[in-house]
Amino acid sequence: MMIVMKEGATEAEISHVVERIEKVGCSAHISKGDLLTVIGAIGDRDRVAALGLEGSPGVDHLVPILKPYKLASAQFRKGARTVIELAGGKLGGDHFGLIAGPCTVESREQTLEVARVVNDVGVTMFRGGAYKPRTSPYSFQGLGVEGLRMLQEAKDQTGLPIVTEVMDVRDIADVVEVADVIQVGARNMQNYTLLSELGRAGLPVLLKRGLSATLEELLMASEYVLKEGNEQVMLCERGIRTFETAYRFTLDLLAVPVLREMTHLPVVVDPSHAAGRRDLVRPMSLAAAAAGADGIIVEVHNDPEEAICDGPQQIPTEEFADYAAQVYAVAEVAGKTVSRV
Numbered sequence: 001m002m003i004v005m006k007e008g009a010t011e012a013e014i015s016h017v018v019e020r021i022e023k024v025g026c027s028a029h030i031s032k033g034d035l036l037t038v039i040g041a042i043g044d045r046d047r048v049a050a051l052g053l054e055g056s057p058g059v060d061h062l063v064p065i066l067k068p069y070k071l072a073s074a075q076f077r078k079g080a081r082t083v084i085e086l087a088g089g090k091l092g093g094d095h096f097g098l099i100a101g102p103c104t105v106e107s108r109e110q111t112l113e114v115a116r117v118v119n120d121v122g123v124t125m126f127r128g129g130a131y132k133p134r135t136s137p138y139s140f141q142g143l144g145v146e147g148l149r150m151l152q153e154a155k156d157q158t159g160l161p162i163v164t165e166v167m168d169v170r171d172i173a174d175v176v177e178v179a180d181v182i183q184v185g186a187r188n189m190q191n192y193t194l195l196s197e198l199g200r201a202g203l204p205v206l207l208k209r210g211l212s213a214t215l216e217e218l219l220m221a222s223e224y225v226l227k228e229g230n231e232q233v234m235l236c237e238r239g240i241r242t243f244e245t246a247y248r249f250t251l252d253l254l255a256v257p258v259l260r261e262m263t264h265l266p267v268v269v270d271p272s273h274a275a276g277r278r279d280l281v282r283p284m285s286l287a288a289a290a291a292g293a294d295g296i297i298v299e300v301h302n303d304p305e306e307a308i309c310d311g312p313q314q315i316p317t318e319e320f321a322d323y324a325a326q327v328y329a330v331a332e333v334a335g336k337t338v339s340r341v
């Protein structure tokens with residue numbers, strides 16, 4: 001249930017509604033807009049209805065949310081869109097953000113070189129994995145804490161916010177020291193313990209769609225983060241499994257406009273992992289920007305041939321300026337303001 005407060009409702013009136021909701025064993029999520037405050041009551045709907053909150057001071061009206069995802073639903077924010085703002089760069093709403101960097105942190109030189117190039121071109125965030133979810137346990141698993149240190153150095157040198165993945169709740173404490181955004185990989189989209197813990201970690205979360213997850217399942221996963229009071233979630237379409245084998249995954253670009261209808265959360269597209277091949281990354285990036293994506297996360301490497309993982313799909317640093325210029329041009333055609341740090 002959504003409780004829409006009157007314009008000018010006082011803090012005392014808002015707290016009173018929250019107390020009453022919590023008293024019946026439900027949780028209350030306050031969302032403050034420019035004019036109105038909306039309180040989401042999550043839990044047993046009948047119990048909330050029985051409170052008769054329509055009559056409480058400061059309450060304007062009640063709206064039942066019929067979707068199973070409540071806090072993520074577009075209805076919950078009454079048309080307002082979530083914008084993630086870091087180091088002056090914005091992603092979401094009318095703002096387009098480009099997140100670029102290597103698949104994985106391999107060495108200090110590689111990390112700093114890619115960070116320097118993408119920063120010179122002008123991006124919104126720098127990506128790089130220190131903990132890597134690999135299909136084979138025999139593949140490189142990431143540099144862990146040592147990799148986090150390299151990301152910190154990249155951040156110190158460029159000022160770019162860092163996006164990096166965490167796979168295990170035991171690593172959260174180390175990762176939050178360096179990360180500005182925590183990535184949850186496709187394979188962990190339904191790791192509910194991890195999601196709840198990240199909801200309490202206080203950093204924005206980039207949540208990738210599972211390999212065979214529906215959009216509703218993706219939104220339900222985001223709900224695990226949101227319900228802990230963390231409203232800073234970005235969703236990421238990164239390709240799903242279909243019967244097609246001619247490319248790595250099927251990039252579901254219809255998910256962009258459809259998710260933007262279903263939710264207020266920003267929608268990011270990862271063309272790199274879907275395509276698996278660099279020559280396909282650019283056309284898919286342009287298509288994602290044209291479809292209205294709020295951002296793109298793309299892999300970039302200074303020496304893709306020597307990359308430890310995902311070499312064939314990483315954009316060489318020499319081509320990045322040209323790539324970004326094209327992506328930005330299309331994002332602007334789609335009505336976005338490009339946001340650089």
Ligand code: PEP
Pocket residue numbers: 103129133184185186187208238270273
């Ligand atoms: C990644 O972004 O580094 C990654 C492993 O992606 P995904 O979880 O989408 O496979």
Ligand code: MN
Pocket residue numbers: 103104273299309310
């Ligand atoms: Mn990768």
